[in-house]
Amino acid sequence: MDAFFQPVELEKAYRLINHGPTILVSATHEGVENVMSAAWACGLDFKPAKLTVVLDKSAFTRRLIEASGQFVIQVPTAAQADLVHYLGTHSRHQEQDKLLKSGVDLFSVPEVAPPLVAGCAAWLFCHLIPLEQNQQDHDLFIGEIKSAWADSRVFREGHWHFEEAGDEWRSLHYIAGKHFYTTGTSLVVE
Template sequence: MQKLVAVDLAKSYRLLNHGPTVLVSSAHDGQQNVMAAAWAMPLDFDPPKVLVVVDKATHTRELMEASGEFVLNVPCRAQAEQVLRAGSCSGKEVDKFAACDLTALPGEAVNAPHVADCIAYLECRIISEPHNQQHYDLFIGEVLAAKADADVWHDGHWQFDGHDDKRSLHYIAGGSFFSIGEQLSVSATPPQ
């Protein structure tokens, strides 16, 4: 069983700061859906906010707009095939959780589900910005809860060494991904 640790909301932006592909999950009125998204990023620290681009034509967006909430799930290398499938079919036509062999787990602060076995979860309430949503498909979410996999999240940072199957995914198009690579830390000397 995966062990999750709570993430300090002031540091929750670090779950996305390295630019991973995410699975956006949503739910409303007995329906739920999940989609893959490559365009998600942290926006602010206090309160913590994120941005995600969700096309008008998606079922996930319909559920997000109806419920006012969503979850950004950070999938890992072991889930690459499932992520690609989630980005290749419509939730209007199939139950994407079943079709993509994904398991929905209940959220804590929102009704939208988590996707099991992802390495991080950011539960979000939509901050309504109708102009950005309609013209740019851009949604702002206030992060209400955040958790990360204790195997790869330590001391407020990602630490993937020894857990290659849990490295985050980064979509580069055409069914190809990178998984995050080697971590290195540097110190900068201030300019003289």
């Protein structure tokens, strides 16, 4: 956490993920924490701000979320592509020291239980809205966004500023295998 870690008003928090970036999900329960990557996260509502995220039954992080009812969605950057791929292709079920091996750098925020991933462009702290049928039948989880923050070098005053930050700050959009696209050029319609 540094001077660039700035709060984002909840009414504009949807903008942090509206462009469909690949995200990292972090959670903790009874002293056990984990971070995973997910391509399937999406805005759901503006006020109260909500989002959806798809978490496979095989995901270790899913259990932590089901048990604790909380998670953080963060928007990683192009500089973190290797980390994102690692966290998305290794499970803590098989690799107990996954976080250590991944090299992920975590930090904490007062009154927020899940760890946050350092170096990301944005963070959304969510409370799970438990909906058993969605979770069981579709692996679909709904979160209400309770707090949001962004790195002010790339998101400030409610807007992304990718064009002014270095290319390493671009967010990631996963396709398959080892293939991502970064967020590209700003386009403003008439």
